[in-house]
Amino acid sequence: MTTPLIIMGAAGRMGRTIAALAGEDAQYAIAALVDRGEALSGLQGGSALVTDSLQTALDQCPADAVIIDFTAPAVSMETARTAAASGHAAVIGTTGLTAEQKAELAELARRTPLFWSSNMSVGINVLYRVLPELTRALGDKYDIEMVELHHNRKKDSPSGTALSLGECLAEARGWQLPDVRCSARDGLIGARPKAQIGIQAIRGGDVVGVHTIYFMGPGERIEVTHQAHSRDTFAQGALRAAAWMQGRAAGRLYGMQDVF
Known part of the structure; x- marks a missing residue:
């Protein structure tokens, strides 16, 4: 089964690494690349949607698309809230979250399938x-x-x-x-x-x-x-988590131990 992906922070170092590895694996299909407006000019999406709006991506991508987000705490929290409103699954690898933000993620995970890990190797x-x-x-x-x-x-x-x-x-x-x-x-x-x-x-x-x-x-x-040795190890873990999250039910915040 192919896993459609919406990659947040697609112009960043992790976003580019995830997109490159996903593009080499038939198990994944990049549905959308999302980043800030000034970063979009350097992105080559091919058949994928390139946009500065996660909501636009969710509106135009398959319902089973999984969001991958390695950005910043405030952005990732907004991603989680948007995912919870739409019912999409999301994999978040952002670090530096506060205890309050982690608690909010756990609460949002009761409404939509959410995954968070500080390290995916x-x-x-x-x-x-x-x-x-x-x-x-x-x-x-x-x-x-x-x-x-x-x-x-x-x-x-x-x-x-x-x-x-x-x-x-x-x-x-x-x-x-x-x-x-x-x-x-x-x-x-x-x-x-x-x-x-x-x-x-x-x-x-x-x-x-x-x-x-x-x-x-x-x-x-x-x-x-x-x-x-490289960011590939984290990107491969994120892709593995996204494939595992496809079709998961909401209820609790998932992590890499669940995938293993």
């Missing part, structure tokens, strides 16, 4: 399963720290992936991440508290994404690193 989502087991096996004598590297144009810090990884680590210790996260150390700060997870952000160049988790205990250290 297979490797990262396997880590969400493996890291809690490793944390529990090592025990509380091991301090947990994380360093994440991204390109110099990334706007949110720490990354959405780092926060999601931090949440699964904290939960394995019986903690809530907001209570134990430390993302800045400066000056005479004293000894490191046991109930703490450090998450530090580095920005520079064109780094796609690197996350390293450190488990530091008596006499040894374990490092677990995930490196994204």
Whole structure:
């Protein structure tokens, strides 16, 4: 079954990557490319509709078309609201959402099929399963720290992936991440508290994404690193999610663990 796609932010880096990969796979058909007016001139849609209005795309595209949105929090939230009003499915990969925005997504997902993930790579989502087991096996004598590297144009810090990884680590210790996260150390700060997870952000160049988790205990250290070599890994995950979302029922906010 072919999955029609409406790609939001089609002129952006992720939008272009998703469109390129979808164009090479017969499983997908690009129904519409959507972006801001000033960005449309560089888009080549072929048979696809090119527009600056998601509503126009929804009005003219098949009812089973799935929206893919890797844009910015405010834009993605508006995409979700528009999808909920029309009943279309949407896959959102935008990071930097607030707790209130995530709560609104969960509420909108009761009205239309919605999917959100801070990271759509297979490797990262396997880590969400493996890291809690490793944390529990090592025990509380091991301090947990994380360093994440991204390109110099990334706007949110720490990354959405780092926060999601931090949440699964904290939960394995019986903690809530907001209570134990430390993302800045400066000056005479004293000894490191046991109930703490450090998450530090580095920005520079064109780094796609690197996350390293450190488990530091008596006499040894374990490092677990995930490196994204290109944006293709996230785009492939988004396409896989879109195909999986086609025909899904509303009711709850879906994520990559559901796809796997």
